[in-house]
Amino acid sequence: MTRAEARLEGKPDTVLVSEGTARANPEDENVPAIGRELAVARALSELSHQLLHVTIQDIEGHTHQRVTRLRDV
Numbered sequence: 001m002t003r004a005e006a007r008l009e010g011k012p013d014t015v016l017v018s019e020g021t022a023r024a025n026p027e028d029e030n031v032p033a034i035g036r037e038l039a040v041a042r043a044l045s046e047l048s049h050q051l052l053h054v055t056i057q058d059i060e061g062h063t064h065q066r067v068t069r070l071r072d073v
Helices: 032-063
Strands: 002-009 015-022
Touching: 002 032, 015 032
Parallel strands: none
Antiparallel strands: 002 015
16 A cells, blocks of 8 residues: 655644555556555645635634635636
């Protein structure tokens, strides 16, 4: 199994950490680079979800209104 960790240090006392894993199917060709890429992609995906959650909390704390939708730019 391949593991990857993504870490984001932003505001004081705020560190977001996520982990991604990848496991090769025994029937697949062994290509370690693909496993590493997949594990990193999963870790970054989880980290982006965590950051979005923190951002929504910050918006709600600042505006005192519930965030119901975030528009894409």
